[in-house]
Amino acid sequence: MRLTRVCSVFLAFAGMATAAWLVAADPAADKAAVDRTRQTVKMLDDVYKTAVVLITEKYVHGENDFPAGSAAIALFDAIDKKGWHRVRLLDVTGDPYDSENVAKDAFEKKAVEKIKSGESFVEQVEQAGGKQFLRAMTPVPVVMAKCAICHPHYKSVAAGKAIGALSYRVPIQ
Numbered sequence: 001m002r003l004t005r006v007c008s009v010f011l012a013f014a015g016m017a018t019a020a021w022l023v024a025a026d027p028a029a030d031k032a033a034v035d036r037t038r039q040t041v042k043m044l045d046d047v048y049k050t051a052v053v054l055i056t057e058k059y060v061h062g063e064n065d066f067p068a069g070s071a072a073i074a075l076f077d078a079i080d081k082k083g084w085h086r087v088r089l090l091d092v093t094g095d096p097y098d099s100e101n102v103a104k105d106a107f108e109k110k111a112v113e114k115i116k117s118g119e120s121f122v123e124q125v126e127q128a129g130g131k132q133f134l135r136a137m138t139p140v141p142v143v144m145a146k147c148a149i150c151h152p153h154y155k156s157v158a159a160g161k162a163i164g165a166l167s168y169r170v171p172i173q
Ligand code: HEC
Pocket: 052, 053, 056, 060, 062, 063, 064, 065, 066, 067, 068, 069, 070, 073, 089, 090, 091, 095, 096, 097, 098, 099, 101, 140, 141, 142, 143, 144, 146, 147, 148, 149, 150, 151, 163, 164, 165
């Protein structure tokens, strides 16, 4: 009787462990989670870029106005501190306004090369501290003539070409 109970407890644990392993190893479940995270990145990308364009359009009239890029970086810092996700605004022309805004780690360096060669979405799944993250990068083109008020070298970049990029690191839920 006691042996049966011990055995059934053991079997219950073994069953839970197997179920946990199956969830962790289930590529279909992982793919669905990565797909959902990619959708979240695309939504964030549209929200952030639309906000930068709106701010530039409505509030930025000259070199002394507070740039939408600086507002975006302050917003990204606040969102990161709250633990939601990380986003960085990067230069891909080789001439950043602020030398901090350049590709730093291996993913960003490789992704910037792909963005410069015309790719519109670069991604990679990253494991860190037992968690999974979706790293992603999207291009920032010169969307309006006003951008060149403060970044004069954008004038020599062909229309539609990327001058910058947004680099994301979003937890995969
Ligand atoms: C009023 C001046 C001003 C205007 C107009 C402006 N920017 Fe910027 N931009 C800045 C400043 C200043 C920074 C550095 C912000 C920081 O690091 O806090 C910056 C940073 C950036 C960066 C990050 C790389 C770097 O150069 O440091 C990108 C990309 C960028 N801006 C793109 C744009 C685009 C696209 C537009 C037009 C929609 C634009 N900017 C309009 C001043 C401006």
